[in-house]
Amino acid sequence: MKKKLAIDAMGGDFAPKSVVEGCLSAQAKYTDIEFILFGDEAQIKPLLTDTSRMTIVHTTEKIDSGESDPVKAIRSKRNSSLVLAANAVKNGEADALISAGNTGALLASGIFIVGRIKQIDRPGLMSTLPTMDGKGFDMLDLGANAENTARHLQHFAVLGSFYAQNVRGIAKPRVGLLNNGSEASKGAPLQKEAYELLAADDTIHFIGNVEARDLMAGVADVVVTDGFTGNAVLKSIEGTASSLMTLLKASITNGGMRSKLGALFMKKSLYQLKDTLDYEKAGGAVLFGLKAPVIKSHGSSKADAIFATIKQTHKMLETDVVGKLVQHYQEDK
Amino acid sequence: MKKKLAIDAMGGDFAPKSVVEGCLSAQAKYTDIEFILFGDEAQIKPLLTDTSRMTIVHTTEKIDSGESDPVKAIRSKRNSSLVLAANAVKNGEADALISAGNTGALLASGIFIVGRIKQIDRPGLMSTLPTMDGKGFDMLDLGANAENTARHLQHFAVLGSFYAQNVRGIAKPRVGLLNNGSEASKGAPLQKEAYELLAADDTIHFIGNVEARDLMAGVADVVVTDGFTGNAVLKSIEGTASSLMTLLKASITNGGMRSKLGALFMKKSLYQLKDTLDYEKAGGAVLFGLKAPVIKSHGSSKADAIFATIKQTHKMLETDVVGKLVQHYQEDK
Structure with missing residues (x-):
């Protein structure tokens, strides 16, 4: 067709x-x-x-x-x-x-x-972000909404699961709720209420709370959060990765001949690192x-x-x- | 004494x-x-x-x-x-x-x-986080509170300014409000209200909204946000930095003799990078x-x-x- x-x-x-x-x-x-x-x-x-x-x-x-x-x-x-x-x-x-x-x-x-x-009610902006193992995870909402309710987060979980299943071929996507700790009781009222809704929804595979620290380690296939937090987390990841690459470049440039020679030898490894981080390979951000x-x-x-x-x-x-x-x-x- | x-x-x-x-x-x-x-x-x-x-x-x-x-x-x-x-x-x-x-x-x-x-009413958890120029910035609340009001954020701005002035020796600390865009009208109601309060407070030097992407570039000396967002941003920065260092190490290890030799030459530069990121040099997190x-x-x-x-x-x-x-x-x- x-x-x-x-x-x-x-x-x-x-x-x-x-x-x-x-x-x-x-x-x-x-x-x-x-x-x-x-x-x-x-x-x-x-x-x-x-x-x-x-x-x-x-x-x-x-x-x-x-x-x-x-x-x-x-x-x-x-x-x-x-x-x-x-x-x-x-x-x-x-x-x-x-x-x-x-x-x-x-x-x-x-x-x-x-x-x-x-x-x-509220479509979410979703991207596939990089993980260390190269598989990636889908996060939403990345900022289509300034505020969300727990019900919106439940919709995001269904949306993200459908995407991970159909587009990324993951049979049973693990859905995590972004929170400030792993226990069910963690978070603001929004997270607590969302946790209940997600745990009760048997159309998704909810694995509980996940922390921002563990996202790149591949702790979940789909991560749901409100648009304000999602936007801040996305920009933190982007900003940190880009700052680190800039710092690495600067330390090579300022490190004299030894460093420059070293970087030349490491070229393949450094490109591989850059490649792993390049989440545009996975496409754009879907307003889902x-x-x-x-x-x-x-x-x-x-x-x-x-x-x-x-x-x-x-x-x-x-x-x-x-x-x-x-x-x-x-x-x- | x-x-x-x-x-x-x-x-x-x-x-x-x-x-x-x-x-x-x-x-x-x-x-x-x-x-x-x-x-x-x-x-x-x-x-x-x-x-x-x-x-x-x-x-x-x-x-x-x-x-x-x-x-x-x-x-x-x-x-x-x-x-x-x-x-x-x-x-x-x-x-x-x-x-x-x-x-x-x-x-x-x-x-x-x-x-x-x-x-x-609400003390905030504050750390001095690293910037590329080595000067760092103070961010709070990093998670002492699950929820905050705009008035709390104004207190955080005063607290952070006092710390930056007295402990870090910055004469007129630039205070930024973490938000999802630079315009005054951006954000959820919390950020909009906090913007008004911060702009009206002449005991601090408020420079407007700042985005998470620009934190490591040193866009402000003090960054205020609610405890939930601050915790997520802190953990995103930590997680991304640590994942990148792990990836870099792995790509050196798996990159064969050339990469290992290169890394040896680059040792000083790589340590310098690690050192810039090591925000524990600035001390611990203050419950301020x-x-x-x-x-x-x-x-x-x-x-x-x-x-x-x-x-x-x-x-x-x-x-x-x-x-x-x-x-x-x-x-x-």
């Missing part, structure tokens, strides 16, 4: 070049994908070395990464590449939406244009709980990150993970 | 050996410190190579690191080394309390035995907002970490940072 992707070709720091290049790589690899590129035809067309299964929907309007009121932005810029792409998904002309542009505007487009699965896959590629995405996001979207469509979710919630009623 | 330290000699993974060794190093360096060691005399005495300015208060009772109900533990174990040490501070026989034992029990001893500064310094050294503290905690406590007493805090809040009334 053909998979039609609505691509915001103008979103991201290196758009449209990197976006189009990523699409071309995916076009060569996946013959069942049709691409609809929303953006400035004059800029996109010269980059399109192969136009098969590629359609351009021309627009010169775009939402900048700096716009601070995303809801207002999608309402006032109705002809922006992002809003047109989201409309294409809403109208059934495309099966999924991909953008590397303004995160807030993509979240707003997902919720207000593509639309929620009826039973899920919507009627169709809506995926955010990192703002600084180069062609290979866009390709990884398309690969991930292809898998989501092939496994029909969203359709299965809708069915799960219908049966639940 | 003599400074009397009440030391829980039985707290921590390597107690009493490492604790006593740390005290002996500090005894040699600081001639104005008197040590009161609470613990098993039969174990402590043979380790005490120099007994000058050292007093042992014998007890065989102790609170284990695994006890999950800390309040119950300090109430039922009235003759434990920790509770006796806390009582010594309460009764004015000692000026500060140090323990590397059960964190929850130390927090409970601090709040219920040593006691709060009247105007501060009490009538006297109460400091938690890491459970796995060796002698040098205990020494660093004593050095920090010495500085807190020498600068009378707690006394100045009390005065600040009295004038405020």
Whole structure:
């Protein structure tokens, strides 16, 4: 079955070049994908070395990464590449939406244009983050919501489990609740209440509380938390990893000839380390709980990150993970 | 002026050996410190190579690191080394309390035995965490509270500023509010309300919201947040740093002769990296907002970490940072 992707070709720091290049790589690899590129035809067309299964929907309007009121932005810029792409998904002309542009505007487009699965009040932003063994774990919410209830966290657990099962092929994903200790009684009222709901839900495999310290050790396959904490934890992991790599580089540079020579010998090991940490290999961040896959590629995405996001979207469509979710919630009623 | 330290000699993974060794190093360096060691005399005495300015208060009772109900533990174990040490501070026989034992029990001893500064409802747990430039930043609350109000966060800002000024010698500490974006309107209601309070408080130098991603880059000298988020961020930083060092080691070990040779050449640089990350150099975590310094050294503290905690406590007493805090809040009334 053909998979039609609505691509915001103008979103991201290196758009449209990197976006189009990523699409071309995916076009060569996946013959069942049709691409609809929303953006400035004059800029996109010269980059399109192969136009098969590629359609351009021309627009010169775009939402900048700096716009601070995303809801207002999608309402006032109705002809922006992002809003047109989201409309294409809403109208059934495309099966999924991909953008590397303004995160807030993509979240707003997902919720207000593509639309929620009826039973899920609050979709969550989810990424597959790296673990030391290379398997990774899915965490949500990473910041789609500033506040969440225990019921939202339970939905996140179901969403994350569906993703880990279908997209990552984990038969029985271990779901952990992010908390400040392992005992059931730990945490603020939100965590205590969420613990009860998760423990009582037999559609998931809840393993109890997990601590942020153990995430990279692979303590769970799915980790649920509220959007504020998830955002802080994600940014702490990113900031620490990036600071450490910077420090390592600086200590090599300032360490004189011995260090530089050493680093040269260690090149393979250092690249391997960088590679393990590169969670963009797993794709983008999914705004999960919507009627169709809506995926955010990192703002600084180069062609290979866009390709990884398309690969991930292809898998989501092939496994029909969203359709299965809708069915799960219908049966639940 | 003599400074009397009440030391829980039985707290921590390597107690009493490492604790006593740390005290002996500090005894040699600081001639104005008197040590009161609470613990098993039969174990402590043979380790005490120099007994000058050292007093042992014998007890065989102790609170284990695994006890999950800390309040119950300090109430039922009235003759434990920790509770006796806390009582010594309460009764004015000692000026500060140090323990590397059960964190929850130390927090409970601090709040219920040593006691709060009247105007501060919720003392916060604060550490100086590492930044890339080596200067560090103070963050609180790291988990003394599961929930906090905006008013608590304002107290944390004052506490952190006093510490940074007096103990770390920063004339005008930049205070940041941990949030999920830099704009004033960001965050959950707690952060929005805290932003208003911090912006209106002219006794501190508030620089606005800071994101977890930028903490190690040194974006602020003092970072305030609620205890749940602070705990998650601290553990994320610790977990990521430790996972990365493990990965680096593994990639060297598995990288064959070239990598091992390279690492040998890079030894100095790698140690320098490890050293920058070692925030125990800055001392322990202070439960701040009490009538006297109460400091938690890491459970796995060796002698040098205990020494660093004593050095920090010495500085807190020498600068009378707690006394100045009390005065600040009295004038405020």
